[in-house]
Amino acid sequence: MLSQAARIAIVDDDASVLKALSRLLGSCSYRTATYRSAREFLDSLQHGMPECLVVDMQMPQFTGLDLLHHLTRQGIRIPTVVITGHDEAAIRGRCEAVGTQAYLLKPLQGEALIAAIDAATGRQQAGDAALVPRDRD
Amino acid sequence: MSKTARLLQRALARFNSEIGKAVAVAIAYFIGAEIAFFIGTLSDRIFAPFWPPNIVLFCALVLVPWKRWWIYILAVLPAHVVAELGVGMGALQLLVAFATNVLVAVLNAAAAQRFVGEQPWFCDVRKTWLYVLITALASPAIVALAGAFVPILGGGSLEDFGLHWTQWFASNSLASLALGPIALILLTEASFPLRPALRTVEAIVIGTALVVVCAVAFEVSAGTVESGFLPALLYSPLPLILWSTVRFGSRGASAAVLIVSAVLIWRALNGPSLFIAGDPETNVFALQVFLIGFAIPVILLGAAVEAARRAERTTRDSEEQISFAATSANIGLWQHNLLTGDFWATDHCRRMLGLPADAPLSWEAIGSAVHPDDRDMLKDAMLAATQNSVPAECEFRVLLPGGVTRWMAARAHAAYDEEHRPVRLSGLVADITARKSAEHQIELQRRELAHLTRVSVVGELSGAIAHELNQPLTAILANAQASQRILAKDAPNLGDVANALDDIEQASSRAGEVISRVRKLLKKGDSRLELVDVNELFRSTLKLLHSELIGRRIRVHLDLAEDLPPAVGDPVELQQVLLNLIMNASDAMSSIATRRRVLTLTTRTTKEGFMEGVVSDQGRGIAPDQQGRLFEPFYTTKEHGLGLGLSICSTILNSHGGDLSIVNNETGGARAIFVLPVYRAMAAAK
Numbered sequence: 001m002l003s004q005a006a007r008i009a010i011v012d013d014d015a016s017v018l019k020a021l022s023r024l025l026g027s028c029s030y031r032t033a034t035y036r037s038a039r040e041f042l043d044s045l046q047h048g049m050p051e052c053l054v055v056d057m058q059m060p061q062f063t064g065l066d067l068l069h070h071l072t073r074q075g076i077r078i079p080t081v082v083i084t085g086h087d088e089a090a091i092r093g094r095c096e097a098v099g100t101q102a103y104l105l106k107p108l109q110g111e112a113l114i115a116a117i118d119a120a121t122g123r124q125q126a127g128d129a130a131l132v133p134r135d136r137d
Numbered sequence: 138m139s140k141t142a143r144l145l146q147r148a149l150a151r152f153n154s155e156i157g158k159a160v161a162v163a164i165a166y167f168i169g170a171e172i173a174f175f176i177g178t179l180s181d182r183i184f185a186p187f188w189p190p191n192i193v194l195f196c197a198l199v200l201v202p203w204k205r206w207w208i209y210i211l212a213v214l215p216a217h218v219v220a221e222l223g224v225g226m227g228a229l230q231l232l233v234a235f236a237t238n239v240l241v242a243v244l245n246a247a248a249a250q251r252f253v254g255e256q257p258w259f260c261d262v263r264k265t266w267l268y269v270l271i272t273a274l275a276s277p278a279i280v281a282l283a284g285a286f287v288p289i290l291g292g293g294s295l296e297d298f299g300l301h302w303t304q305w306f307a308s309n310s311l312a313s314l315a316l317g318p319i320a321l322i323l324l325t326e327a328s329f330p331l332r333p334a335l336r337t338v339e340a341i342v343i344g345t346a347l348v349v350v351c352a353v354a355f356e357v358s359a360g361t362v363e364s365g366f367l368p369a370l371l372y373s374p375l376p377l378i379l380w381s382t383v384r385f386g387s388r389g390a391s392a393a394v395l396i397v398s399a400v401l402i403w404r405a406l407n408g409p410s411l412f413i414a415g416d417p418e419t420n421v422f423a424l425q426v427f428l429i430g431f432a433i434p435v436i437l438l439g440a441a442v443e444a445a446r447r448a449e450r451t452t453r454d455s456e457e458q459i460s461f462a463a464t465s466a467n468i469g470l471w472q473h474n475l476l477t478g479d480f481w482a483t484d485h486c487r488r489m490l491g492l493p494a495d496a497p498l499s500w501e502a503i504g505s506a507v508h509p510d511d512r513d514m515l516k517d518a519m520l521a522a523t524q525n526s527v528p529a530e531c532e533f534r535v536l537l538p539g540g541v542t543r544w545m546a547a548r549a550h551a552a553y554d555e556e557h558r559p560v561r562l563s564g565l566v567a568d569i570t571a572r573k574s575a576e577h578q579i580e581l582q583r584r585e586l587a588h589l590t591r592v593s594v595v596g597e598l599s600g601a602i603a604h605e606l607n608q609p610l611t612a613i614l615a616n617a618q619a620s621q622r623i624l625a626k627d628a629p630n631l632g633d634v635a636n637a638l639d640d641i642e643q644a645s646s647r648a649g650e651v652i653s654r655v656r657k658l659l660k661k662g663d664s665r666l667e668l669v670d671v672n673e674l675f676r677s678t679l680k681l682l683h684s685e686l687i688g689r690r691i692r693v694h695l696d697l698a699e700d701l702p703p704a705v706g707d708p709v710e711l712q713q714v715l716l717n718l719i720m721n722a723s724d725a726m727s728s729i730a731t732r733r734r735v736l737t738l739t740t741r742t743t744k745e746g747f748m749e750g751v752v753s754d755q756g757r758g759i760a761p762d763q764q765g766r767l768f769e770p771f772y773t774t775k776e777h778g779l780g781l782g783l784s785i786c787s788t789i790l791n792s793h794g795g796d797l798s799i800v801n802n803e804t805g806g807a808r809a810i811f812v813l814p815v816y817r818a819m820a821a822a823k
Contacts, residue, residue: 013687014608014612014649016608016609016612016640016643017608017611017612017615017642018636019612019640020611020612020613020615020616020619020640020644021611021615023615023616023619023633023636023637023640024615024618024619025614026619027618027619027620027622027623027633028622041377055348056688058604058684058688059687059690060686060687060690063687063690064602069196077764083611085603085604085607085608086600086604086688091315092591106610106611107607107611107613107614108609108611108614108615109608109614109618110614110615110618110619110622111618126147
């Protein structure tokens with residue numbers, strides 16, 4: 001990509017969360033694309049891959065985890081940051097198994113999200129130290 | 138053997154008692170004949186003016202079944218023979234006399250038993266009329282055709298048949314009137330003691346006075362006739378006869394008839410009398426006709442007085458019984474005459490309403506005893522009872538002196554005249570405080586239990602509720618941090634900041650809504666009735682369950698009626714029902730394929746002024762052995778269930794005048810159907 005800012009895809013069924021996260025990342029000069037559902041996001045892939053995927057776990061029908069599995073099966077690898085309201089060890093383990101770079105709990109700190117995205121996309125502005133403390137226990 | 142012996146013994150014992158009675162009847166027959174002979178006649182050619190033996194036999198026959206009549210007939214034969222031989226009657230004449238005596242007694246008894254009916258006879262005007270017609274007129278008239286031959290056999294002339302017939306008829310008729318009623322009354326009617334003693338004195342005074350007055354009145358000299366005082370003298374016994382009749386009913390009347398007859402006959406046969414103008418036969422006949430003519434109306438009057446007295450007594454007895462029963466059952470009775478305005482109530486009724494025993498009753502007095510909030514309702518109910526021909530009911534509180542409040546139930550109905558105007562309102566008041574307080578206790582316990590299960594549901598949903606709060610909090614935090622970053626720039630775009638602040642505001646109120654929903658569920662308060670939009674309740678419950686349903690991968694299909702009228706109820710309790718039903722439906726689908734997990738919520742208006750809500754799942758449905766037990770408390774099919782959910786839903790709906798049922802779907806799964814009355818129906822019913 002030629003643009004100076006990375007393109008971040010945000011998937012969350014909650015419009016207000018989607019809008020807020022997009023605004024937050026925008027204020028840090030990220031280019032964002034927002035999707036209300038996993039399916040909407042998958043449809044967008046034919047127009048190009050995002051640099052990073054920020055995805056919510058709890059979505060009706062097609063959940064965040066379903067999406068990660070789907071991408072793995074299709075052989076699509078996108079650096080991913082999972083955001084969730086539930087800190088469930090089992091789900092977390094499964095997310096990591098499919099190569100999730102970061103696992104963040106809602107409500108999330110802007111700093112942590114940006115650090116996680118940077119770490120996932122290899123921008124490395126903040127370095128490894130900025131990764132979420134919960135990244136690896 | 139022993140059986141035969143026992144039967145024989147029993148027959149003997151019965152025969153013995155029968156013989157005892159028969160002997161008594163024979164003696165009475167003999168005495169009656171002797172009295173008749175003692176009184177004597179004015180002429181050798183005529184009978185005694187009245188002949189008691191036939192009445193003795195008649196009374197005996199009337200009182201025993203006809204199968205045993207022969208015993209009494211045989212028993213009086215010797216008495217007849219002895220008595221008639223005593224006056225030197227010939228054998229053939231004696232037997233014919235006996236035959237006619239028996240015949241008149243049998244005819245009287247048979248006809249009276251057949252036509253007059255059950256004893257007692259003299260407290261009913263119709264029965265008394267029939268008695269008079271049969272025993273004093275028809276039967277003696279018929280038998281006299283044979284009886285007239287008795288004097289002819291004794292040497293009388295056949296040409297005098299008409300005279301003999303008249304004499305035989307009159308003496309039997311007079312006996313039936315003068316002796317029959319008093320004898321039958323004394324034999325068949327339970328003798329009540331004359332209480333107080335004053336009544337006895339009164340009876341004796343009237344009896345004695347009547348004897349004296351009659352003796353004087355009928356002791357008529359030629360001078361009296363000439364002086365013109367005869368009518369006045371003749372009527373002199375009348376006040377005493379009426380007094381006796383009015384005060385002592387049929388007893389008094391028949392006793393007076395007996396006294397007047399006895400004294401008059403005695404006076405007529407033993408001295409100067411009213412009946413002295415003609416030959417002896419005519420004189421006796423005139424005497425008899427006079428007595429028969431006097432006795433019939435007096436006896437009928439006695440029957441009429443007796444009937445009125447008994448009716449009054451029956452009414453008083455039944456009033457007392459009703460009043461006693463009502464007081465025993467803690468019920469007060471009252472009556473309001475709508476024409477005169479008179480108010481009557483049992484003493485117990487006054488006590489129940491806390492009204493003094495002697496204060497005049499009125500609606501105002503009753504209204505002042507009723508709780509001010511309930512007065513209008515009571516008034517409306519009473520008005521409704523007056524206007525409709527159906528009884529009205531209402532429950533109200535009474536404020537008793539001393540500050541005690543008690544619950545009463547009143548029931549009233551109106552009586553109408555021929556033109557369908559209400560003339561009387563009567564009813565009862567029952568104390569239902571115990572029932573009300575039990576109902577209140579049950580209601581309190583039900584609400585306590587409902588609250589506890591709500592708390593437990595909120596506990597179960599805590600994860601989902603936290604998520605519901607996390608969403609707005611995430612948005613708030615992200616917006617706030619974005620704003621900070623924007624403002625930190627050299628040329629901050631304030632429009633973006635303003636948008637972010639708007640979003641923060643919205644997210645905050647969303648978080649507030651979540652908290653208020655949960656608080657409502659957890660709050661313990663009085664049940665309050667409001668108009669509840671069940672569609673809206675479904676939607677807000679779904680918001681509460683949003684994350685839970687997503688977590689369970691359940692899709693929701695909403696099919697809500699657009700024009701659903703509001704129900705009346707407690708919104709928190711009704712939401713609890715929806716929560717429970719939706720959670721049950723979700724649990725039922727936990728073990729089926731995720732793509733089939735569809736929850737369908739439906740509302741619609743049903744025809745009878747009720748609305749229906751349906752929560753339908755696609756689970757495994759209800760097994761036949763569970764069907765009957767679903768609403769039992771502590772019955773559960775879930776591993777961690779308390780088994781209270783459905784039983785509480787059911788009691789909540791019942792307390793709202795609704796109902797809950799659960800049936801299997803034809804296409805799989807089960808559906809819970811709840812019914813609630815809608816506001817429109819309640820308004821229409823009022």
